[in-house]
Amino acid sequence: MSNWLAAAGFHGTMAVALGAWSAHGAEATLAPAAVEWVKTGSAYQLWHAVALLGIAALTVRQPERQSVRLVTISGLAFALGALLFSGSLYLLALLPSAQGDGPHMLVYLTPIGGGLLVLGWLMLLLAGLKKGSV
Numbered sequence: 001m002s003n004w005l006a007a008a009g010f011h012g013t014m015a016v017a018l019g020a021w022s023a024h025g026a027e028a029t030l031a032p033a034a035v036e037w038v039k040t041g042s043a044y045q046l047w048h049a050v051a052l053l054g055i056a057a058l059t060v061r062q063p064e065r066q067s068v069r070l071v072t073i074s075g076l077a078f079a080l081g082a083l084l085f086s087g088s089l090y091l092l093a094l095l096p097s098a099q100g101d102g103p104h105m106l107v108y109l110t111p112i113g114g115g116l117l118v119l120g121w122l123m124l125l126l127a128g129l130k131k132g133s134v
Contacts, residue, residue, distance in 0.1 A: 004056035007079045008049045011086075015046035018090060026093075034093035041089035048082040048117060058127075070127035077120030085113025 019042030026035045055075035059068065088109035095104075 004052055004059060004075055007075070008052035008056065011045050011049035011052060011079070011082050015042045015049055015086070018042045019046065030093055037089040037093040041086035041093075044117070045082045045086035048078045048120075051078050051120070067127045067130045070123045070130070074120045074123035074127065077116045077123060081113045081116025081118075081120060083113070084109045085117060088113060 018038055022035055022038040022042060026038055030038070052075060055071060055078065058071045059075075088106045092104060092106050092110075095106075
């Protein structure tokens with residue numbers, strides 16, 4: 001459980017800090033589109049920090065082995081997906097080189113992170129559908 005709490009704490013801290021900055025100061029240094037990227041990244045990261053708290057709570061109950069595996073995969077997908085999705089948006093907003101002509105390599109991390117977030121929710125769905133599960 002402590003690893004999931006640590007992951008939730010990390011993602012929650014980053015989301016709140018960058019979300020507050022995007023609301024109260026980012027406009028002074030970033031283009032309007034970049035501010036929106038930070039806001040989007042912050043929102044998704046915060047929601048998945050809360051989801052990681054749910055993962056921590058689910059793992060304490062020690063449900064059926066198959067469900068534990070699905071819940072663990074879900075947590076890993078949330079943690080890595082939020083890092084890639086939100087982190088790539090933050091970097092795209094903050095790195096001047098990422099805002100040049102043409103797509104920056106970071107734009108390819110965003111959909112991978114988003115796909116992992118979807119995978120995390122799908123794994124929770126499957127865990128919930130398992131007989132005798134969480």
